[in-house]
Amino acid sequence: MSNHEQVPGKLIAVEGLDGSGKSTQIYLLHQWLQGLGCKVFFTEWNSSELVREATRKGKKRQLLSPATFSLIHATDFADRYDRQILPMLKGGYLVLCDRYTFTSFARDSVRGNDPEWVRANYGFARRPDIVFYFKLPLEIALSRILEGRPKLKYFEAGMDLGLSPDIYDSFRIFQSRVMAQYDLMADEFGFTVVDATRPIHNQQKIVRGIVADRIDLARFRGKV
């Protein structure tokens, strides 16, 4: 990842398993920063207008292989990166990302892609100033998602890997492997680990404290 170029903005990303509560946390962080009058921009994984239709079709019709699954998400990311994330950073914004390249690093490696290849393909992306990793025991994450026996999606459950014919079993195995990847990356990329078993407002207090501590928020206030 490259941070050769100095930018006035700051980049904050949240990562974690499905069910870790990361989206709630970044939503609350966003609300707080807006309330403070900060210039802030929020973007989420897999949301590029240009690419989303292709990804949706690929998933629905199960057309994706490990390699094309990785590349189509990289395409989506590149579109948002070039047209939103980087310009916002250059324009002096706080940019909040619900999932960043690490989501691909984790999932695509589990799918059997060479981690070096996946990282190189995302080599253009800046390293975030803070990555919050919402960590919780696998069983808790699983029970949060599986409690109501929801309808799981094919790729979400890692069914393409042939781990188990049962979609719930497959989801469990897939999530455990993704978690192992996150744990490895926590050191490699210096994630800020948040205990996601704690009450939501406690976690948020910690998150806000860290943001206020590491980023001079006064610089982002006023003049929007």
Added chain:
Amino acid sequence: MPQKKCYVAPPPGVEPSKLGGLLVVVEGPDSSGRSTHTRLLSEWLEQKGFAVSQVGLKRSALVSAELENAMMGNVLSPRTMSLFYATDFYDQLENSIVPALRAGSIVLADRYIFTLIARDVVRGANPDWTEMLYSRALVPDAVYYLAVSPRNLVERTLRSHGCLDYWESGMDIGHSRDWFESFVWYQRRIREEFRRLEQRFRFETINANRSVRTTQNDLRKRIDAVLQQALAKL
């Protein structure tokens, strides 16, 4: 048949050692006669009794329509285009090229990763990044680059289409407001990039300024040699 391999490593699920057939690539700019030559080669090979499968760029079931749409608009960044094309490429590699080779067919590729790399690099991509992106591609058994002088190219393009194509003129790069000037400049840059790739990936340049028949005969002679060599190893 020669042992297949990928440049660095195969994509997950692809086993090059289980592939037969031949992968023959014809590269060259639009209006170089590429499509005509691949069609003629396909007919010729079928006459000789070989099963032929034709592939190209932007033909994947996965993203070809979406990529086409994106190129009609004005929001596609060069990097997004690179990755979109890479997605299209690997989808075809895995779903068209690999199955055809597994069945022992001759795959004729109307352009391959080299056009994609050249285009990206001319648009400012880091060559290492782009080559890494395609490092999971199969190494072709033969690559022929149809070289046409920019002057001939512009004449052929105008004659057959009556206008210049936006992307093939590199208008997105903004080198010149003049389409003609931009076309000639862009095609020169692509040609330079192919010269660099020619060394790195060792492919054969064919003088396609000559008539279709002469050029086609030249191609057939070269492909025949590759075929004889491959058959001798059987």
